[in-house]
Each structure stands twice: as C-alpha cells, then as structure tokens.
Amino acid sequence: MSFIPEPIFSWVVLPLLIFFARIADVTIGTMRIVFVARGQKLIAPLLGFFEVLIWLIALTKIMQNLGNPVTYFAYGAGFAMGNFIGITLEARLAFGMCIIRTITRQDAHDVVEKLRDEGYGVTVIDANGNFGKVSVFYSVVKRSHIDHFVGIIKSYNPKAFYTIEDVRVVNEGFYPKRSSLRRRPLRKGK
Template identity: 45%
Template structure:
C-alpha cells in the first residue's frame, strides 16, 4: 500500500486536523446530549450516546498521540471541543426534551391570561399572593419544553408586563397537556 499520501503535508496539516476537529465536534455534541438525557432520566439513550461518545473520543485521541509533534492537531482538538459544546447545545435546544414549569406573575387581572392559556389547552393553577407593594396573581403550568415559545407568545400578547420564569421538571404525575389525554380525571 502506498503511504506517501499519509506522509504528505496535505494529510498531516490539513486532513488529519480536520478529521480530529470533526471527531471532537461529534463526540462533545454526543456528550452534551447524553448529559441532558441523564438529567431527564432517559435510561436507554444516555448509555447509547455515551458508547459512541467514548468510541469517537478514543479514535481522535489515538491520532493525537500518533502525531504528538503536529501542533495543528492540538488546535483542531481544542477547537473541536469548543465547537462541539456549541453544536451540542443547539441540538439539545432543537430536541427540547422534557417538561418545564412556567410560573407567571402579573399585577393586573389574570382572568384573560388564564382564559387564553386554558383555551390553548394548557392546564393551569392560579392563586392570588401579596407582592412587595400590591396583590399579584401567580399562574403555574407544567408544559412540554417544545411548547415554551407558544406559552411565551400567549403571555406577552395578553399581558406584556407579566413576569415569568421557566424551570426544568424531572417528572410529573397527572396533568393536562395540549393534544394529549386529560390525565387528571379521577383521583
């Protein structure tokens, strides 16, 4: 077999660092998504992603050790790590796995906002509370992460001055989710 291509500057300083870069992007992206799957309790996806993450990492690091005198491989490795974090977060954002709790606090009447959320199919819990200087309405809803934008749109159109926060939720036991069967009927 002709090894002259593998000894060329094109391979050593171009293709090899490029392969290392893309390997790191892939394995770090898998790692980012794996961590999210672990935190969400996905017991099947986390180990599968972990297997491929480590396999790809081993392939990349073995090339680094075979080319310790090639500084471009180090730069590609580090750049691939940084880019992999970014790509992994973008993928995780698009997947929007899991559920979240939305808490909305409004100073004006919450009646229309409650009606709009309910009409859109969201289950809500509501109560009045005392804020620092006045009575406020607090609305809670548990939603799928993919629905955050829709809920935000309803809130900002109904009450643009409302304060809201979004928190991750690991699991729920009954509730109402748009497009799904009502879980809460019965005891």
C-alpha cells in the first residue's frame, strides 16, 4: 500500500481489515451452523468454504505482523462482533419452522379457535399436570410467525406456559402465508 504511509497502514488500516474479516467469517460461521442444524447439505459447505478462506487470510495477516498487538485486539473484537451480528442476522431472517407447545390450566377452546381463525393448524390434547387437568396444544409455525402466534396466546392467557423448539423437517401440514395473517388488535373474543 504505497499510497498509505506504513505506520498508518500497520496500526490503523490492517487492524480494521482484520476486524472486518473476522466479523465476516464469524457471521458466515454462525449462519453455516444454522444451515447444518437444518440439514441444508448444499449451502452449509459453501458457507464453510468462505468462512475458512476469510479466517485464513485474517490469521495470515496477524502472523505476518506478530509485533503489532492492535491486530490481536482487532481479531478478538471482530470475533465478538461477528457473533453478535450472526445471531442478530439469524433472528431477523427467521427462516424455517418451529413447534410451539402450550400448556394451560385454563380452558383452551377460545385461544385454539382464535389461532385456527388466524390460519394456524393446532392439535389439542387434554392432559394432567401437577395441579390437575390441563390443556396442551401444539402447532408447527414458521419462525417468522412466532411473535404473532405468541401474541395471541398471551392475549387469552398471559400466564400460559409455552415452549418453542426448532423443527428440522416437516412433512405435510397447514401453514398460513404471512399475508393471510390479519393485522388487527389481539383482543379476547374479537
């Protein structure tokens, strides 16, 4: 870099390049892990290739500049920021499916009907909990619909117990399109 003076390149530009390279490779790595967990056999290896390629370039630059402690800091800070950005990006993309399991001691008929009216498929089971009879209902939901689904549950029973788990494979089912979800206030009985 002849147009940038050597001290500025070594102490400012190079650490910034390493910082952004680490952000890129760790973000890609986070997404790769998500794709591996979902069994995406084509995209996961491709992301892995670019993840490792970027990592090797960043590590090579550090090894060539062992006397520059700022590059170490940039490497660590880029790793931390890459984790943050990767997790944030994965949450925003919200691709895939999840299963929402809800357990309530209240009668679940109204909330189940509301969920079905909104286009969700719901399976209901009567069960016994520690304190007597409960209703358990399950639904496989697109991850992008979680907030809407949980909002309906909370509007009917704020104390309902629910869990959300990722689903790797779904075979058949009923899943509303986002446009079919009506955007109206969530009020009981409305």
